[in-house]
Amino acid sequence: MRSKIVAGNWKMNKNNAETEVLLAELSAKLPDTNAEVMVAPTFVNLAAAVQNLDSSKIEVIAQNMHFAENGAYTGEISADMLLNIGIDTVIIGHSERRAYFGETDEILAKKVQAALAKNMRVMFCFGEELQDRKSDNHFKVVESQLKNALFSVDASAWKNIILAYEPVWAIGTGETASPEQAQEMHAFIRQTITKAYDTAIANNVSILYGGSVKPNNAVEIFSKPDVDGGLIGGASLVADDFIAIVKAI
């Protein structure tokens, strides 16, 4: 049985004091929910966030990690460093990492393997760009992103994978995929996983939608049968908006 998940990716926003304020607001106002609620502050605020939050209500997760164990990788963070401060879920493959930091499918495959080898949970992001959608190539692009970075993962490790479909044209643009477009793609993703693995794995993996999810569109998007929640950017920076989205699930 797959989980419902709402995760806030804070990206490069919120300094230390602002992080404290937002976390306190979330802790105070978060309603009881059956969904897993996660937030991903910046690296420098992760340890404090873990210490200050009730992990049974909100899980702190990381936005990225390096695939190497340790070594000469200036500016990078390893899986062990995250685990050491109590973080065991990491976002990998966000389109901003792909676009601005040159993360290829090959690099992402290494990151996925490295995180899973440490028993971390991976929230794997992928999605097509606008030109792919316009040229009707979006299913092929998504299929190849999954195949190249994920499908060498052992079947037994899929219990530690969460997927986040994020069409790049909908991220931070205010333009959302329609609930029907999201459902169509999520169903396609499940079919693709069924072909590569089996129906049980496909049915048990949570597939989140990300891209301009807001309080006013979350209910409709989350109502689709193959949409198991959302990865929220901009709206996760405002406590009331994020909470409204959590309530929508």
Ligand SMILES: O=C[C@H](O)COP(=O)(O)O
């Ligand atoms: O990681 C979150 C996604 O990039 C969505 O961001 P957004 O909600 O600001 O469009």
